[in-house]
Structures are given as structure tokens and as C-alpha cells.
Amino acid sequence: MRTVENALGMEIPLNAQYIRNMIMGAHATHDHIVHFYHLAALDWVDIVSALKADPRAVARLGEKLSPWPHNTYQEIKANQDKLKTFVGSGQLGVYASGYWGHPAMKLSPDVNMLAAHHYLQALEYQREINRVVAVLGSKTPHIQNVAVGGVANAINPDSPDVLNTERLFYIKSIIDKVDDFVENVLLVDTAAVGAFYADWTKYGAGVMNYLSVPDMPMDTKGTVFELPGGYIPDGDISKFTAIKSYQDPFFRDNVKESIKHSWYDGDWDKHPFEEDTVPKYTDFQDKGKYSWVKSPTFRGKPAQVGPLANVLCMYAAGHGPTKKYVDKTLATVSALAGAKVGVGALHSTIGRIAARSVRCAVLFDTLKNQWKALMDNIEKGDMRTFNRPTFPKGEQRGFGFHEAPRGALSHWIVIKDGVTKNYQAVVPSTWNAGPRNSQDAMGPYEASLIGNPVAVPEKPLEVLRTVHSFDPCLACAIHLFDKEHDEIVRVKAV
Amino acid sequence: MKDGFEGLPDLSGGPGERLLARGVSRRDFLKVCTGIAAAMGLPLGMGAQIAEAVTNPKRPPVIWLSAQECTGCTESLLRTNHPTLEKLILELISLDYHETLNAGAGKQCEEALKKSMQENKGKYILVVDGSIPVKDGGIYCKIGGKTVLSLLEEQGSQAAAVIAIGSCSSWGGMPSAYPNPTGATPVHAIFKEKGIKTPVVNIPGCPPNGYNFLSTVLYLLTFKKLPQLDEEGRPKFAYGRLIHDNCERRPHFDAGRFALEFGDDGHRKGYCLYKLGCKGPETYNNCPTLLYNDAGSQAWPVGTGHPCFGCSENKVGFNIPLHTPAVLKDVTPPVNFPGIVEDKGKGVTVAGAAIAAGVAGAAIGVAAATSKNLGKKDKDKGKSDPESKES
Numbered sequence: 001m002r003t004v005e006n007a008l009g010m011e012i013p014l015n016a017q018y019i020r021n022m023i024m025g026a027h028a029t030h031d032h033i034v035h036f037y038h039l040a041a042l043d044w045v046d047i048v049s050a051l052k053a054d055p056r057a058v059a060r061l062g063e064k065l066s067p068w069p070h071n072t073y074q075e076i077k078a079n080q081d082k083l084k085t086f087v088g089s090g091q092l093g094v095y096a097s098g099y100w101g102h103p104a105m106k107l108s109p110d111v112n113m114l115a116a117h118h119y120l121q122a123l124e125y126q127r128e129i130n131r132v133v134a135v136l137g138s139k140t141p142h143i144q145n146v147a148v149g150g151v152a153n154a155i156n157p158d159s160p161d162v163l164n165t166e167r168l169f170y171i172k173s174i175i176d177k178v179d180d181f182v183e184n185v186l187l188v189d190t191a192a193v194g195a196f197y198a199d200w201t202k203y204g205a206g207v208m209n210y211l212s213v214p215d216m217p218m219d220t221k222g223t224v225f226e227l228p229g230g231y232i233p234d235g236d237i238s239k240f241t242a243i244k245s246y247q248d249p250f251f252r253d254n255v256k257e258s259i260k261h262s263w264y265d266g267d268w269d270k271h272p273f274e275e276d277t278v279p280k281y282t283d284f285q286d287k288g289k290y291s292w293v294k295s296p297t298f299r300g301k302p303a304q305v306g307p308l309a310n311v312l313c314m315y316a317a318g319h320g321p322t323k324k325y326v327d328k329t330l331a332t333v334s335a336l337a338g339a340k341v342g343v344g345a346l347h348s349t350i351g352r353i354a355a356r357s358v359r360c361a362v363l364f365d366t367l368k369n370q371w372k373a374l375m376d377n378i379e380k381g382d383m384r385t386f387n388r389p390t391f392p393k394g395e396q397r398g399f400g401f402h403e404a405p406r407g408a409l410s411h412w413i414v415i416k417d418g419v420t421k422n423y424q425a426v427v428p429s430t431w432n433a434g435p436r437n438s439q440d441a442m443g444p445y446e447a448s449l450i451g452n453p454v455a456v457p458e459k460p461l462e463v464l465r466t467v468h469s470f471d472p473c474l475a476c477a478i479h480l481f482d483k484e485h486d487e488i489v490r491v492k493a494v
Numbered sequence: 495m496k497d498g499f500e501g502l503p504d505l506s507g508g509p510g511e512r513l514l515a516r517g518v519s520r521r522d523f524l525k526v527c528t529g530i531a532a533a534m535g536l537p538l539g540m541g542a543q544i545a546e547a548v549t550n551p552k553r554p555p556v557i558w559l560s561a562q563e564c565t566g567c568t569e570s571l572l573r574t575n576h577p578t579l580e581k582l583i584l585e586l587i588s589l590d591y592h593e594t595l596n597a598g599a600g601k602q603c604e605e606a607l608k609k610s611m612q613e614n615k616g617k618y619i620l621v622v623d624g625s626i627p628v629k630d631g632g633i634y635c636k637i638g639g640k641t642v643l644s645l646l647e648e649q650g651s652q653a654a655a656v657i658a659i660g661s662c663s664s665w666g667g668m669p670s671a672y673p674n675p676t677g678a679t680p681v682h683a684i685f686k687e688k689g690i691k692t693p694v695v696n697i698p699g700c701p702p703n704g705y706n707f708l709s710t711v712l713y714l715l716t717f718k719k720l721p722q723l724d725e726e727g728r729p730k731f732a733y734g735r736l737i738h739d740n741c742e743r744r745p746h747f748d749a750g751r752f753a754l755e756f757g758d759d760g761h762r763k764g765y766c767l768y769k770l771g772c773k774g775p776e777t778y779n780n781c782p783t784l785l786y787n788d789a790g791s792q793a794w795p796v797g798t799g800h801p802c803f804g805c806s807e808n809k810v811g812f813n814i815p816l817h818t819p820a821v822l823k824d825v826t827p828p829v830n831f832p833g834i835v836e837d838k839g840k841g842v843t844v845a846g847a848a849i850a851a852g853v854a855g856a857a858i859g860v861a862a863a864t865s866k867n868l869g870k871k872d873k874d875k876g877k878s879d880p881e882s883k884e885s
Contacts (some may be wrong), residue, residue: 152799
């Protein structure tokens with residue numbers, strides 16, 4: 001939508017911006033909760049060990065770590081019993097393949113049980129916050145309320161059938177119900193995992209050029225944003241350059257993609273407006289083509305995108321809520337680890353996970369702000385949600401970006417006489433999972449695995465930790481090779 | 495496809511039962527289970543519990559194969575409340591393989607898959623999300639070095655039943671849209687070509703309402719048979735009626751009250767979206783009655799003010815442009831509906847138009863209901879032109 005709107009030079013009504021922003025805020029809150037607890041935590045938390053925990057000791061530990069009121073002995077015991085019954089059934093299902101008892105699993109049974117307890121509780125909270133997306137977006141996943149020029153939601157406090165007072169306050173009640181789960185459970189758990197696995201601050205940095213885009217537009221043109229974004233080269237946050245608007249040439253002119261090592265016809269570096277996508281499969285070639293993913297670059301270099309890039313850029317831009325949650329997380333980690341842990345520790349596998357929780361807390365706060373901004377604007381009497389697009393003759397080019405849960409997402413369009421002539425999407429997991437580029441420089445996944453420890457080669461849990469820390473949005477096939485280039489193991493990360 | 499499937503294999507019974515039936519002594523079996531428990535580092539006494547559980551009726555095994563998909567179908571299950579995902583996989587079924595949810599990866603997952611397929615041959619339910627690419631030998635989707643086409647043949651031929659979740663596995667979905675670069679093909683078409691007889695239930699939607707999938711699973715577990723299916727292999731309890739026939743905005747259609755643009759007066763009064771291209775009149779689904787995500791009223795596309803685009807309907811979703819008016823299945827509307835607001839001094843008054851349209855609409859409504867009651871359905875009339883691709 002933003003891409004076409006950019007090509008047509010459109011402005012978007014404020015209400016439409018706020019509604020879109022609320023959907024993004026609620027969706028990201030859900031997405032980050034699910035990623036940590038349900039798609040990454042079991043790389044660090046041993047569910048089988050949790051069965052040996054003493055629920056009373058777990059409750060005491062929970063009370064020590066956080067003011068969260070649902071860490072009672074009764075609640076923890078009930079969840080432990082549920083897990084015991086499940087494991088006792090002998091049918092472990094999707095958990096049968098887990099790395100229980102692996103030497104890299106270091107948490108005590110009590111810590112494991114507290115995390116397992118929150119694993120189950122988190123399912124309920126991610127469901128809850130997602131209802132905001134359903135009310136505004138029609139359903140989730142795959143919302144259906146957005147339109148070029150605004151949103152399809154109609155606002156009318158005097159109609160029974162559209163977005164009215166009851167619906168708007170239903171959203172507020174959902175936000176209130178989720179309340180402090182993010183700050184007092186998710187943020188605390190990731191800090192605890194970080195502290196107990198402090199050695200993982202040394203692994204997985206990989207590519208340290210960070211790219212993120214500003215989001216949560218607060219005006220009709222896309223020049224004022226609640227959340228900043230930009231570019232940090234070489235891991236040096238003092239070199240941060242902000243991306244300032246939806247029209248900023250600093251972003252528009254510096255993105256390219258290479259297909260030297262990708263299964264597409266040709267070998268080039270091209271700007272998305274000029275690219276094509278013509279499949280040419282060759283199977284795996286060590287020195288040739290080996291991936292369906294293209295290799296994006298920013299200013300000619302690979303860049304890491306995602307919550308870590310976003311948090312570092314917002315931190316560098318002096319964004320208050322980001323500083324607050326980063327400092328709080330680092331303070332918790334330092335207290336638990338018994339040593340001072342600074343911002344530099346974020347350039348790592350475990351730092352990437354911590355940054356995702358920080359971003360989740362920031363986005364949840366943003367959601368509350370956006371709800372208030374929408375209500376204030378409606379109170380002023382502005383009910384507009386849509387501006388009609390018109391497609392002129394001739395050629396228009398447009399780009400649109402969004403700071404998605406997995407990082408900077410951009411779409412690029414060339415329109416000719418009202419018809420799409422070229423469309424390219426440069427998505428977050430392409431930035432991170434891309435193969436070597438035209439200069440043979442590695443992308444973030446590949447670079448982050450250099451020096452990553454592997455205790456048991458046939459059970460490469462540690463590799464999963466680093467790859468999962470990016471929150472991959474693809475069923476990607478990762479191939480590990482030893483020095484002799486014999487394939488030793490295949491890992492499927494999702 | 496006929497309604498229901500007789501002779502669906504018994505889904506109960508497990509490896510423990512079979513071991514005991516083969517003469518393995520209960521004592522030896524208990525020893526094995528205690529060994530398993532010790533190897534897993536479980537507390538003392540859990541070996542006996544495992545032994546008991548393994549000899550008791552098992553949770554029915556389910557294997558989930560992901561082809562060319564976006565994980566939206568899986569995501570839809572993260573949002574359900576009755577039952578929840580945790581209730582489903584911890585208490586109701588044994589989800590033995592699912593790429594997104596597997597705790598392990600690579601070799602460990604493939605071993606778990608192989609084990610479940612061997613132990614439950616002919617008894618497991620296979621769920622498939624995503625379309626199957628067949629072009630160029632199927633190289634556009636591979637898992638563990640094998641094409642998903644070959645995996646579907648292998649896993650599908652040994653399953654008790656297949657649930658094709660989502661439009662992609664039901665009829666091709668988004669990846670099959672013109673020009674269909676990967677040769678995206680639905681499960682039932684692959685089965686037909688390969689002569690695989692395993693019954694297939696289609697649960698189309700992008701993604702489908704999680705409850706339409708869950709209710710199919712619960713139907714199977716409760717009644718030990720497949721639900722009644724329509725000609726497209728879809729459960730009648732979910733896809734038995736047009737969206738248009740259950741839509742809360744239907745009275746506005748019948749009365750000739752339409753939204754003409756997002757945010758206009760009619761749109762802000764909740765009028766019918768037919769003129770914005772709503773495909774409710776040619777899409778069979780229960781969206782307006784079931785709603786999505788347990789989020790209360792209006793939680794479905796038409797409810798929020800956006801026309802249905804027929805995401806679940808073959809040859810409609812991803813095929814016909816969003817704002818192209820729907821083909822009406824049972825009746826043809828008057829050529830010209832009255833506008834919502836006419837400029838002063840021109841044409842009919844709003845009230846006059848509404849009354850006229852109301853009379854015409856009531857007649858149309860009755861005609862539609864009658865032809866439905868008689869079971870008359872003009873199928874060809876409902877088919878859209880396959881050549882009309884979005885350019």
C-alpha cells in the first residue's frame with residue numbers, strides 16, 4: 001500500500017495511519033512473544049528437566065525476579081502436572097525431537113520450570129493481544145482492511161455496524177488485560193536467559209552493519225514518526241544516520257540486490273526498480289549458486305535487519321522508551337550475572353533475543369499511544385479513513401517501507417499507464433538469510449555462524465540458537481560443512 | 495466425492511498394544527519404558543506411567559506437511575480458544591511432525607517423522623498446508639533434499655485421511671495465480687494423477703478460520719468418520735452456504751443500499767459492499783456466522799467494511815480483481831440499482847429509491863431462497879471466466 005501510495009504521491013488520513021499503526025503494534029507484540037517462547041526458548045530451556053523442579057522453589061524464584069502476580073505455587077504446580085501427564089503419555093509429538101539433556105543446556109530445573117510455566121501462559125497473552133488485530137483488520141493472520149489510500153474501516157460513533165465506541169473501547173480493554181505481561185514476564189525471562197547463558201554474548205555477532213526504517217507515522221505525509229530508524233555501519237552507533245521520511249533518497253538510492261549465488265538467471269547487482277526474478281535452478285554449488293534467496297546490500301554492503309538493528313538505531317537516535325527498556329534489561333542481566341553488562345553485549349546471539357523483547361515492550365507502549373491518538377482525533381470530529389487513488393498515464397516509481405517484526409521490509413513498484421510493470425519485495429529474512437553477494441561477502445546468517453560452538457555435531461543445538469535468534473521467516477535449509485567440505489549435517493530452521 | 499467415507503481405518507491402538515500382542519512380556523516392556531524414562535532424565539516412577547500410557551488408547555497421530563506455504567494456516571491455530579493449540583497438541587492429538595513447531599531440527603525431526611509413519615502406517619492423519627509445485631520436476635519446494643511432491647506421495651499414500659488446510663493445498667491458492675511459475679497444484683489433483691485413494695478433506699481459506707480445521711479434527715475424533723462433504727470436498731458444516739446468504743449486510747443489498755467508496759456515507763452506515771466488488775455472492779464460507787479470532791462483532795472482512803475477495807473460493811480469490819463485481823449465483827440483480835445519494839433536483843429521492851429497491855430486493859430474496867430450498871443450483875452460472883486474469 002505504502003509503495004503504491006508513494007508512487008502516486010498520496011497523503012493518508014490520520015485515522016488510517018493510527019489504525020494501521022495499532023495493527024502493527026498489536027501484531028508485533030504477539031509476534032515477539034510467540035517467537036521467544038514458542039519458537040526459540042526450547043533451544044535454551046529443557047522442558048524435561050523442568051519436571052524435576054520443586055514448584056514451591058519455582059514460585060519463590062518467580063517472586064524474586066518479578067512482580068508478576070501469576071507465578072503462584074498453585075499455577076506453577078498445575079502447569080508442571082500438565083507437562084508430567086503429557087510426557088508420561090509417551091507421545092511427545094513435536095517435542096520428541098528436542099535436545100533434552102544436551103550438554104549445552106545449562107539452566108537448573110527450577111529456572112527451566114519457570115520458563116515452561118511462562119511458555120504456557122504466553123500462549124494466552126499472544127492470543128489476547130491479537131484480538132486488536134482482528135477487530136481492526138477483519139481477521140488474523142492476513143488482515144483485510146488496508147487499501148491504497150487508507151483503510152476500509154469506517155468510523156461512526158453513531159452507527160451500530162462500523163467502528164464505534166463499543167469496538168474502540170473493546171480494543172482498550174484488550175490492551176489493559178495484557179497489561180504488564182511484556183514488561184514483567186517476557187523482558188524478565190529474556191534477561192534471565194541472557195544472564196544464565198552470559199557466554200553467548202560472545203557468539204553470533206556476524207554482520208554489524210545495521211539497517212532499520214522509521215515507522216508509526218504520525219502525520220499524513222510520512223515525515224513524522226513515533227519510532228525512528230536509520231543505518232549504523234560497522235557496529236558503531238555514533239555513526240548512525242537517520243532515515244527521515246517516506247521519500248528519503250538515503251534509503252531509496254542505497255538498496256541493491258545481487259544474484260551471483262542465487263538460483264536466478266544472470267549475475268548482477270541491480271537496484272530493485274531495475275531487477276527481474278527469473279528462476280534458474282542448479283542444485284547446490286559450493287562456489288556457484290546455492291540459494292533461492294537474493295543478496296541485498298545497503299551502500300554496497302550486507303546489512304543485518306531485525307529487532308537488534310531496530311533497537312540499536314532507536315537507541316542511537318535517543319528514543320526515550322527504547323533507552324528505558326534497554327537499560328532495565330541490562331540492569332537485570334547485570335544483577336543476575338553478578339557483572340556489569342553493557343550495550344556492547346547486544347552484538348551477539350543472546351543480544352539479538354534480548355533486543356526482540358526490548359522492541360516488544362516499546363511496541364506495546366506505542367500501541368497504547370496510537371489508541372489515544374486515534375481517540376483524540378475522532379474527538380476532534382475527523383472521521384476520514386480513505387483518500388481515493390487515481391492512476392495517471394505515464395510511468396511512476398514508488399517504494400514503501402515498514403519495520404516489520406523481523407526487520408526492514410521494502411517494496412518497490414514501477415507503474416506504467418496504470419498497470420504494474422515491475423514489482424520487487426526486499427523482505428527482512430532476505431537481508432539476513434541472503435547468500436554471499438557479488439563481492440562474495442557473507443550475509444548475516446552465514447557470518448554469525450563463524451566461531452559458533454557445536455558440542456555434539458549430530459545435534460547442532462548451538463547452531464539453532466544463533467539462526468533462531470534472527471527469527472527466520474522461511475523454512476530455510478542450512479548446510480553445515482566441515483573443513484574438508486564434506487557435508488556433516490543438515491539443519492532445518494523455521 | 496461422496497459424502498463421508500466408510501471404512502476409514504480405526505485411528506486408535508498403539509505400538510505398546512502391538513508389542514504386547516506380539517508376546518513381549520509386560521515385565522520386559524516395563525523395563526524398556528523405565529529405561530526410556532531414565533535416558534530422558536525423568537523422575538523415578540515415570541517409566542511405569544509411560545508403560546501404562548503406551549498400552550492405553552493413544553492420542554491419534556497427526557503428521558503435518560508444509561509445502562509452498564506462508565505459515566498463515568499454522569498461525570491461525572495460535573489464535574483459537576475452543577480448543578486452544580495447547581489443548582489440541584497436549585491432550586487431543588499427537589502432533590508428531592510439524593516444521594514450525596518441531597522442538598528439534600534436521601535429522602532429529604526426520605527420524606521422529608519416520609518413526610511415526612512406521613508405527614502408525616495407515617492410521618495417521620496427514621495435514622497438508624501449501625500448494626505442491628510440479629513444474630521442473632518439483633524443484634521449487636524441497637525438504638531435506640526431497641521434493642515436497644515425492645514427500646506427499648509417500649506420506650499421503652500411507653495416511654488414513656488427508657486434511658488439506660488452506661486454499662493452497664485445497665485448490666492451488668495464491669501460488670497458482672497466473673502465471674503460476676512453479677506449477678502450484680492442490681493435493682487432490684496430485685492424488686488423482688498418482689492414483690492415491692486416501693480421502694481428502696479440503697478446508698480452503700487464506701487462511702481458513704481455525705475453527706473450520708479444528709471442528710473437522712474434532713468431528714473425526716468424536717464420530718470416527720469424516721464430516722459430510724460437498725462436491726469440492728469441503729465440510730458442509732463450514733462451506734454449506736454462500737457468505738451472501740448469511741451476511742449481516744444482506745438487508746441492505748435487498749433494499750438497494752450500497753457503499754460506493756470507502757468512507758462515504760453509505761460505507762459509514764454499514765451498507766452492502768456489492769458495488770465495491772464483494773465476492774460474498776459467489777463464495778461458500780461461514781465467515782459471517784462464525785466470525786474470526788473470538789473478537790466479537792464485525793470481526794470478519796465485510797464486518798470491518800472491506801469487500802470479501804473470495805479467498806476460499808476456487809477461481810475467485812487471487813483470480814478476479816478485487817473490485818470487479820461478483821457473479822450472482824442464483825439471481826441476477828436489476829441492471830441499475832438506485833444510487834445512494836442523488837444530487838438535488840436530479841433523479842429519484844433517497845427515500846423513493848430505497849422503497850423501490852426494497853420491493854425489488856424482497857422479490858429477489860424470495861426467489862433466491864426458493865431456489866435454494868429446492869436445491870437448485872446453476873453451477874455454470876456461478877463459474878467465473880478463467881481467462882479474466884488480473885493484469
